[in-house]
């Protein structure tokens with residue numbers, strides 16, 4: 001097909017940058033790549049565009065510390081060099097954490113992503129939050145109503161939750177969770193939070209809730225592997 | 235708290251700054267903080283070249299930190315008022331009161347209510363005389379500053395001319411004065427000695443019984459009787475940014491802009507820009523190519539646009555365009571060439587640079603008959619338009635857009651009928667192409683008709699503007715006479731143009747109307763969905779100011795005009811001659827063909843000395 005070299009990029013989207021949407025993020029990357037003078041590959045056709053894909057759009061207002069994109073370059077470059085060039089061009093709030101070369105035939109990030117870590121900070125402390133979560137985790141199935149394209153469906157979200165860990169030691173309630181994040185199955189953290197709150201007989205104030213999406217994973221034979229495994233433990 | 239409100243408003247990225255090439259400084263470590271305010275939304279303001287130039291020009295000084303402020307959209311304003319968040323600058327998020335200067339750019343008259351609104355949102359008193367030592371100094375410049383009078387009681391200092399010339403001197407004086415513990419008054423008095431600076435409070439105005447001005451004179455001996463605009467003489471050696479702010483959201487013009495020259499050789503008699511920016515001053519092709527390189531390199535934009543009032547008039551145009559295409563087509567960087575005359579060369583060029591979208595072709599005949607085009611000195615003939623269309627149709631273009639104005643001086647129904655005839659002739663031209671070659675492509679001709687607004691510093695500055703009713707009748711007349719289904723007619727709302735007509739030639743008595751209209755809810759007047767005509771009508775009534783006096787009254791040549799103390803370098807005598815020539819239907823050749831001795835040669839540069 002082509003001789004492009006594929007690279008996977010892990011980056012953050014934090015601070016003021018949480019307020020730009022996905023299409024604007026794409027444009028920002030296109031311009032930063034141009035500014036960084038990376039030998040980016042272009043699609044064929046009448047209206048060629050840069051070969052760049054993102055794993056999964058981050059909702060407006062949510063921060064990300066391990067966002068993933070794949071790019072194709074027309075020649076091989078040192079990964080540190082790519083990282084430095086991009087970081088020299090991107091604005092504050094978006095920084096590239098790691099760049100790795102991936103095999104030509106490897107699954108693209110958008111198809112590969114399946115699970116994600118989220119770190120949620122609620123607006124205040126909820127004393128019965130931990131207990132409620134434990135009840136949730138004990139359930140075998142959780143049916144909730146979801147409205148997709150004006151049709152209401154009842155779905156089981158239990159298989160979409162791998163873990164939830166609550167930390168209620170501080171002034172406000174925090175929890176980490178690992179939930180389905182991808183085209184095969186997807187659970188929005190908002191939906192999970194609303195569900196937990198409904199068990200407590202409350203409605204969450206999502207505008208006052210901070211959500212950070214952490215590492216994104218692919219799944220191979222039941223094992224989770226970070227999409228960009230290099231330099232993971234620093 | 236900011237996060238919470240930003241998630242509830244449309245396009246939160248309007249309020250976060252943080253773009254590629256944003257200037258970051260420690261606000262505590264500079265001597266002068268300057269808030270550059272654009273009285274419209276972010277997407278409009280960020281598309282404005284003057285902002286990009288002045289932002290980097292001021293920030294090139296280590297002792298100055300220039301930040302940006304835009305008018306918050308009404309959803310954001312509501313939240314800000316509700317939570318008592320004062321208007322803030324994008325770079326540091328600091329409120330405007332902390333700044334030494336709050337500078338407004340006056341691009342169009344109908345942004346004046348937004349200026350009032352922004353001052354109010356910042357917690358700064360609206361009236362100049364009500365502001366104290368601790369309030370920022372409010373300064374304003376831009377094209378509408380050539381008639382500063384409607385804002386004279388609101389703005390402290392007007393800057394008349396091009397920013398690169400006098401700002402350094404002004405800021406040095408300010409810094410020195412601040413260091414010596416001087417008051418605002420001390421600063422103003424010293425600033426009177428800076429070229430291009432107009433400080434309204436040092437001038438008094440008296441009126442006759444009929445409402446016209448009887449006397450306008452300085453009340454301070456240091457204040458110059460005439461304030462002459464300042465302009466850059468040498469365009470090659472003047473500062474121009476080597477980078478541009480790259481917005482994070484789509485703006486009106488999403489591209490880097492290369493300013494090719496200032497001014498216009500043409501002298502269309504309705505066009506204020508054509509006179510106030512005289513004389514034409516060009517950048518050299520070498521300098522432009524060098525700038526293009528650094529702009530693209532430092533911004534990562536995928537499109538570069540050549541900007542001027544009439545790009546095809548650039549003497550090195552062919553060479554510049556060809557070199558840019560050579561250089562950038564491989565990197566997939568588009569080149570946009572607005573305001574080109576349509577001929578074989580420009581069509582060929584457009585073919586090359588705009589291969590992707592064969593969008594519409596644009597002509598601006600402005601008037602429907604040759605007679606009226608001669609009156610307004612618009613040097614384009616019907617033959618040129620039709621020949622251009624023929625070439626375009628052969629080249630595969632099928633959408634034509636025509637710009638006209640109604641209400642021009644001496645206009646009759648015959649001229650209005652000419653608009654229809656010209657559009658019909660274009661459609662007929664298309665059907666002259668053999669059917670096989672048309673390949674079923676549809677033709678469309680869109681007429682866009684604006685309402686003529688007489689502007690200061692044009693030969694038509696004495697003319698009466700049509701009333702809202704007259705405009706309405708004229709528009710209906712044109713519409714009624716269009717029979718071809720391929721011709722579409724769009725027209726501007728006359729109500730807005732009529733208010734613009736009041737503001738453009740207004741005097742100091744209008745400030746109270748502006749503030750009253752704002753109190754009654756007027757803001758974002760140029761946005762049709764927010765335009766509140768009733769508030770304006772009420773404001774005129776409440777203040778007892780007559781709109782007709784300003785908009786619909788013909789002035790005599792000996793009347794003292796509200797902007798007579800401002801000089802753009804073009805003489806009043808020249809404008810009178812031009813007005814007379816207009817009435818006689820005589821055209822005046824452009825600056826390159828034959829100098830008309832307008833007076834602008836006094837600046838000692840540009841086209842007058844080519």
Ligand code: SF4
Pocket residue numbers: 512513514824825826828829830831832833834835841842
């Ligand atoms: S002095 Fe002559 S050449 Fe110079 S701007 Fe006026 S008309 Fe044009």
